[in-house]
Amino acid sequence: MAMNRRQFTGLMAAGLAAPASIIRPAYAQPKPGDELVVGIWGGAQEKIVKKHIEPQLVEKYGCKVSYVLGGTGERRARAYAERGRPSFDVLYLNIYESRQAVADGVTQPASPAVPNYEYLYPLARKGGYGVAFNPCTIVYDKTAASAPITSWKDMWNPEWKGRIAWPNGLGAEGISALMMTAKAWGYGIDEFDKVVEKVKELKPFAGIQGSQAQLFDMLDQNVADLSVEFASFTRMYAESRNPNCAIATPVEGQAVTMNVACITEGTRNQKLAEEWVNLHLSPETMLAYANEIYYSPTVNNVEIPPELQGKVITSGNVDSLVDFDWDYINAHRAEWQAKYDREIAG
Amino acid sequence: MKRWIGPVLSFPVTAWLLLAFAAPMIVVVLLSLHEYPSPFGPVIQSPSLVQFIKILTDPFYLSVIAETVLLGLAVTAISALLGYPLAYWLARMPSKWRALSFAVILIPLLTNVVVRSLGIMLLLSPQGLINTFTGWFGIPPVETMLFNHGAVIIALAQVFMPFMVLALYDNLQNTSPRIHEAAESLGASPGMRFLTVDFPMSLPGLRSGVIVVFLMATTSYVSATLLGGGKVWTMGMLVLNEAISNLNATMASALSLVMTAVGLGFIALATLWLNRFMRWRQGVPSSPWTIPAWVATLVDTVGAPIRYLLLFCSIGLLILPLVLVMVQSFNDVPLATAAGFRGFTLEWYRRVLIEGDYTSNFMVSVKLALVAVAIAVTLAMPAAFALARYPFRMRPLLLAFWMLPLSLPGVAIAVGMLKLLQVYLIIPPFAGLVSIHVVVILPFIITLLTTSAMSLDRSLEEAAASLGANRIRCFLLVTLPGMAPGIFAAALVGFLMSFGEVTVTSFLTTARLTTLPVRIYSEATFALEPTAHAISALLIVVTTVALALLGKFVRLDRLYSR
Numbered sequence: 060m061a062m063n064r065r066q067f068t069g070l071m072a073a074g075l076a077a078p079a080s081i082i083r084p085a086y087a088q089p090k091p092g093d094e095l096v097v098g099i100w101g102g103a104q105e106k107i108v109k110k111h112i113e114p115q116l117v118e119k120y121g122c123k124v125s126y127v128l129g130g131t132g133e134r135r136a137r138a139y140a141e142r143g144r145p146s147f148d149v150l151y152l153n154i155y156e157s158r159q160a161v162a163d164g165v166t167q168p169a170s171p172a173v174p175n176y177e178y179l180y181p182l183a184r185k186g187g188y189g190v191a192f193n194p195c196t197i198v199y200d201k202t203a204a205s206a207p208i209t210s211w212k213d214m215w216n217p218e219w220k221g222r223i224a225w226p227n228g229l230g231a232e233g234i235s236a237l238m239m240t241a242k243a244w245g246y247g248i249d250e251f252d253k254v255v256e257k258v259k260e261l262k263p264f265a266g267i268q269g270s271q272a273q274l275f276d277m278l279d280q281n282v283a284d285l286s287v288e289f290a291s292f293t294r295m296y297a298e299s300r301n302p303n304c305a306i307a308t309p310v311e312g313q314a315v316t317m318n319v320a321c322i323t324e325g326t327r328n329q330k331l332a333e334e335w336v337n338l339h340l341s342p343e344t345m346l347a348y349a350n351e352i353y354y355s356p357t358v359n360n361v362e363i364p365p366e367l368q369g370k371v372i373t374s375g376n377v378d379s380l381v382d383f384d385w386d387y388i389n390a391h392r393a394e395w396q397a398k399y400d401r402e403i404a405g
Numbered sequence: 406m407k408r409w410i411g412p413v414l415s416f417p418v419t420a421w422l423l424l425a426f427a428a429p430m431i432v433v434v435l436l437s438l439h440e441y442p443s444p445f446g447p448v449i450q451s452p453s454l455v456q457f458i459k460i461l462t463d464p465f466y467l468s469v470i471a472e473t474v475l476l477g478l479a480v481t482a483i484s485a486l487l488g489y490p491l492a493y494w495l496a497r498m499p500s501k502w503r504a505l506s507f508a509v510i511l512i513p514l515l516t517n518v519v520v521r522s523l524g525i526m527l528l529l530s531p532q533g534l535i536n537t538f539t540g541w542f543g544i545p546p547v548e549t550m551l552f553n554h555g556a557v558i559i560a561l562a563q564v565f566m567p568f569m570v571l572a573l574y575d576n577l578q579n580t581s582p583r584i585h586e587a588a589e590s591l592g593a594s595p596g597m598r599f600l601t602v603d604f605p606m607s608l609p610g611l612r613s614g615v616i617v618v619f620l621m622a623t624t625s626y627v628s629a630t631l632l633g634g635g636k637v638w639t640m641g642m643l644v645l646n647e648a649i650s651n652l653n654a655t656m657a658s659a660l661s662l663v664m665t666a667v668g669l670g671f672i673a674l675a676t677l678w679l680n681r682f683m684r685w686r687q688g689v690p691s692s693p694w695t696i697p698a699w700v701a702t703l704v705d706t707v708g709a710p711i712r713y714l715l716l717f718c719s720i721g722l723l724i725l726p727l728v729l730v731m732v733q734s735f736n737d738v739p740l741a742t743a744a745g746f747r748g749f750t751l752e753w754y755r756r757v758l759i760e761g762d763y764t765s766n767f768m769v770s771v772k773l774a775l776v777a778v779a780i781a782v783t784l785a786m787p788a789a790f791a792l793a794r795y796p797f798r799m800r801p802l803l804l805a806f807w808m809l810p811l812s813l814p815g816v817a818i819a820v821g822m823l824k825l826l827q828v829y830l831i832i833p834p835f836a837g838l839v840s841i842h843v844v845v846i847l848p849f850i851i852t853l854l855t856t857s858a859m860s861l862d863r864s865l866e867e868a869a870a871s872l873g874a875n876r877i878r879c880f881l882l883v884t885l886p887g888m889a890p891g892i893f894a895a896a897l898v899g900f901l902m903s904f905g906e907v908t909v910t911s912f913l914t915t916a917r918l919t920t921l922p923v924r925i926y927s928e929a930t931f932a933l934e935p936t937a938h939a940i941s942a943l944l945i946v947v948t949t950v951a952l953a954l955l956g957k958f959v960r961l962d963r964l965y966s967r
Contacts, residue, residue: 101928128919129927132649133911139444139652140823163444227635228650266552267635272933276742277634280531281548299739393442393651400646401465404635 086329091121095331098138098150101128103352104318111347112338122331131156138165138323145323148332153231157186157319159389166321173333175340175358180377183357186385187321188336191345191354192372194313194380195235198293199285200278201305208307211243214261214285223261224268224283225403229388229396232268235314236287237399238383243311248387251395255402267404271296278304289316291353294370315380317357411795414787415803418847421784425840426810429821433813436824437658444652448824456659466643466660473640474667476558477623483562484569484618485611487719490712491566492573492610493603508952510567512945513723514901516730517922518564519929520941522631523741524726525560526551527733532745534729552634560628563722565621569614571898575856576610577603596704600696605682612679613852617811619675620668624814627907627926640664641814648820661817668812727945734938741933753939763921763940770921773835774903777842778896781850784843785895786888789854793861811848815908818844823912834918841909846899853898857891 095116099105105128113124127134127147135156138147142165152160160166169176169184176188183189197208205218214223226232237254240246246253265283268274271292277283278301290306290313297304320339322332338344342361348354349363355372356363363373372380388395438452460466491509498506513521528534529550536546550556580603588598626641640660648657684691733741737748756762791797792804810818822841832840861884869879907922914923925937 101924102934126919127914128924129911129914133914133927136649136652136823137912142445225635228646230650264635269630269635270929272740272742272929273631273634275740276526276530277552279743279745280551282531282552282634295739300743393653396646396651404638 089120089122089328089331089334093120093122093328093331095122095124095148095328095335096127096146097124097335098127098129098134098147100130100151104151107344107347107351108339111344112335115338116331116335119334120331124335135160139163143325145325147323148326148328149335150321150323151190152187152319152321154186154189154315154317154319155231155234155385155389157321158385159186160321161186162386162389164324166323173337173340175337178340178358178360180357180359182315182377182380182382183317183319187319188340189317189357190320190336190339191318191348192357192377192380193231193289193291193316193318193354194372195232195239195287195316196290196313197285197307197309198274198288198290199305199307200301200303202303203284204305207305209310211239211309211311213307213309215257219261219285221263222265222284224266224274224277224286225258225261225264226287227267227269227404229392229399231316232287232289233399234383234388235316237395238388239287239309239311239314239381242381243309248384251391251398255398258403262403275300291355291371294353312379312381315382318354408797411791411797411800414791414795415797415800416787418784418788418807418851419803421780421840422807422810422844422847426818426844429818429825430809430813432821432824433658433661433817436654436820437662439655442651442653442655444654456656457663459656460659460663469638469640469643470663470667472638473623473664474671476554476561476629476637476639477619477671479554479558480561480565480622481569481615481619483558484566485615487562487715487722488566488569488614489573489607489611490716491719491723492570492577492607493712494716495570495574496577504952505949508949509720509723510570511897511901511952512727512948513563514567514898515904515944515948516727516941517905517925517937518625518627518907519631519922519926519933520730520937521564521726522560522628523733523929523933523938524730525556525563525628525632526742527729528726529556529559534725552632552636554633554637556632556634557629557637559722560632561622561625563726564625564628565618566719566723568617568621572614572617573607573610576607579860580606594701594705596706596708597696597701599708600701600704601694605685605694608679608683612675615675615679616672619671620812623668623671624664624812624816625908626816631929640667641816644814644816644820648816648823654820654824657820658817661814661820665809665813665817672812727941730938731942731945733935734942736935736938738935741929741935741937753935754943756934756936757939757943762936763924766919766921766924767940769918770904773838773842773918773920774900776839777846777903778850778899780839781843781846781899782854782892782896785847785850785854786892788851789858792851792855793858807851808848810844815845815906819909819912822909834913838910838913838918841913842903842906845906845909846902849902850895850899853895854888854891857888857895861887 097108099108105126116122116124131152134147134150135152138145138150138160141147142163150160150166152166157166161168166187168186169179169188171177173188176184179189183192197211197214199208201207203218203222205216226236229237237258238248240257241248241250241254244253244257246257266277268277268283268286268288271288274283274286274288275296277286293304293306297306320336322329322336326332340358342358345356345358345361346364349356349367349371353367353370359374363371432448435448437456438454439446439450440453440455495503495506526533530536531546531548531551535550540546584602584606585598588602593601623639624641626639626645629637629639629642640663644657644660644664647653647660732746734753735749735751736743736746737750737752788807792800818841865887866879866883869883874882905922906920907926910920911923911926914920921940925933928934928937
């Protein structure tokens with residue numbers, strides 16, 4: 060029988076994958092009464108997964124889903140303390156925490172065992188299963204701006220002096236602001252001192268914002284006019300509370316941040332956890348996220364309706380998101396945090 | 406007297422604290438002696454003082470310690486200044502109204518610390534109540550009241566002042582009217598009587614209040630995080646940052662121990678300083694305070710108006726944020742912190758009452774608090790009698806150990822517990838949470854029950870004994886009923902503290918055990934909807950009605966006499 064090149068490649072791939080399937084332990088099939096424990100943010104995200112993922116999983120397996128709600132900090136700290144004997148089965152982390160957690164053996168890397176894995180953008184296969192792109196960018200009060208912001212360098216325009224709420228610490232927003240400063244001004248990732256000096260030129264800050272809710276209060280209360288924040292929630296805020304709030308699309312790009320679903324190492328519910336993640340990566344859940352909180356899909360098989368075009372990241376502009384060397388950042392996190400506390404926030 | 410009675414009575418509480426508090430404490434000490442942070446390394450390593458040297462030689466850490474201490478002192482001073490007139494007012498309230506009046510301090514205690522901080526935000530914001538009010542008189546809004554030290558101090562005073570009032574109230578209420586009559590018969594004016602009788606006699610309460618408020622204010626972080634706008638740093642925030650953001654349990658542990666040392670130093674200084682003014686309590690002969698006549702005249706003239714002004718401010722500070730929380734619960738805004746009334750809605754109540762958004766969390770909190778209080782009271786009762794009646798050699802040392810959970814930042818216990826999770830996973834999660842909640846509330850319950858045991862009239866027990874009652878009968882029929890108001894007060898304070906605990910609980914929460922405050926805090930760090938205000942408003946209404954009804958049927962005035 061003649062074999063063309065594609066068939067041959069497919070056969071080779073299957074041959075190479077075969078040992079993996081042998082090595083991969085046989086996980087028990089879920090049975091009614093099993094309990095899947097999911098650690099996730101409270102609020103909108105909890106509501107969406109309860110509405111779009113849980114019912115399908117429960118209907119299919121007769122299982123129970125329990126949630127541990129909270130910020131990623133507490134969740135991650137607990138998962139690290141329980142490494143190898145997790146009380147979570149699925150853990151939602153942000154982009155840098157998820158990659159570190161895989162490196163530290165706390166969570167599993169992404170795997171084709173989850174069928175929808177094949178539709179994930181390459182960027183979303185790192186550190187677990189990326190479930191939502193949520194880029195960070197400059198957000199500002201357009202009535203306070205002499206011209207629309209088109210570059211990260213515009214933050215250094217004197218009109219923003221004393222009106223910036225810089226993001227707190229080295230969380231997703233904080234690191235995005237620092238790394239985009241480096242990119243805009245041409246500094247390398249190993250030139251953190253120069254980045255800090257550049258950011259210090261922006262002081263005094265109107266405040267240091269510790270969360271999006273706090274930033275929106277600061278904008279509402281006219282305490283600050285500009286910050287770096289997730290575009291998704293800011294768009295909801297602008298539409299519901301503050302039409303003067305603008306979301307910049309700088310020429311240097313928007314910083315990629317991502318919510319990642321991570322299956323813990325040592326989970327006793329591997330199959331259920333994989334099924335959960337698979338449901339999260341389904342087009343229906345992705346669209347629900349996009350519709351309800353403007354989170355952008357991380358899979359390439361979702362058709363974005365016209366009303367969401369321009370509001371979420373679509374397949375055409377995933378590549379424009381700016382990613383960072385998270386391994387380098389994580390390796391220097393403690394040192395950078397100390398510098399941030401003393402020089403920027405202090 | 407049998408010497409073994411004291412140690413035996415002290416055993417249950419000591420054993421509990423050794424298991425549930427000393428274990429994480431020891432882990433914290435061991436972690437603080439690590440040279441480098443290592444999330445997965447062994448707890449026992451060759452000791453090094455490098456973390457402490459880092460803290461004590463780094464101007465940044467030293468400045469945060471100084472900032473925290475100054476913040477704590479300011480909160481303590483404001484709590485004393487505003488809490489004193491309130492305690493004085495409560496102590497003189499006719500018994501008919503006392504139960505309801507106590508709602509002024511009990512309702513804030515029952516309301517989650519996150520929600521109360523949000524209430525302060527709604528008070529101080531540029532579109533908040535104060536600016537709206539001053540705007541009616543044409544005064545332009547002040548836009549700088551939020552996100553600074555002042556806002557944090559006000560929020561912390563609002564959160565911790567009730568503890569100052571509780572401590573002062575006991576002393577003020579116990580001053581016998583005969584002493585007042587004696588002072589008056591010797592020609593003392595009301596001002597002179599206050600300066601020479603009431604104030605000196607309330608100093609023990611003031612001392613307890615000052616210590617408790619300072620320790621709680623310096624180890625907290627929720628209000629500072631929400632209202633400081635990143636400009637306010639406290640040691641609690643640093644510990645949290647190191648433990649959670651940097652996964653550096655080593656530095657977090659060292660910082661917590663430094664904070665503990667600062668707290669213990671403050672206790673020693675405050676006790677030494679205030680004891681100088683109450684030598685009469687040690688049985689040392691002391692002459693009365695010399696008050697210049699003009700001071701007494703001044704107090705007679707302006708004392709009353711100032712007292713009422715401060716009383717007005719303290720009630721305003723305690724209640725206004727909660728009124729705003731109630732108003733916000735009907736506000737049609739997407740987020741809990743959005744100031745300005747945009748429209749009336751019952752949506753948030755629908756979510757709570759019909760969709761049951763918070764029901765399971767509420768039930769977990771109630772169950773946890775009830776069990777923790779029952780255990781804590783059972784453990785603390787014998788301890789209180791050991792302290793009040795059976796002195797033994799180790800007593801001062803044990804007392805210091807029992808009070809230690811108060812001065813150690815909650816987050817430090819959490820850091821220790823996180824390390825111990827591998828062991829504690831064997832214990833059912835509910836039992837684990839209960840054990841820690843008991844630790845957190847024990848210092849308060851022991852203090853309140855000891856005060857109660859000390860003020861029991863022993864002649865009643867002697868009378869019962871002389872009439873043939875054996876020890877058990879005497880305890881059940883005389884001592885226990887005499888302690889009942891004290892037990893109720895201790896249980897109430899313990900319940901409220903356990904019900905509102907966030908710091909440690911958020912580390913130890915599990916899928917089936919998310920308490921109400923942890924749920925609200927978790928949403929506040931992301932995007933909190935006014936549903937949190939709706940459930941707080943419901944709790945406020947239920948508490949007020951319950952207190953009013955209880956006041957009608959039970960002699961509640963006795964409850965507060967401890």
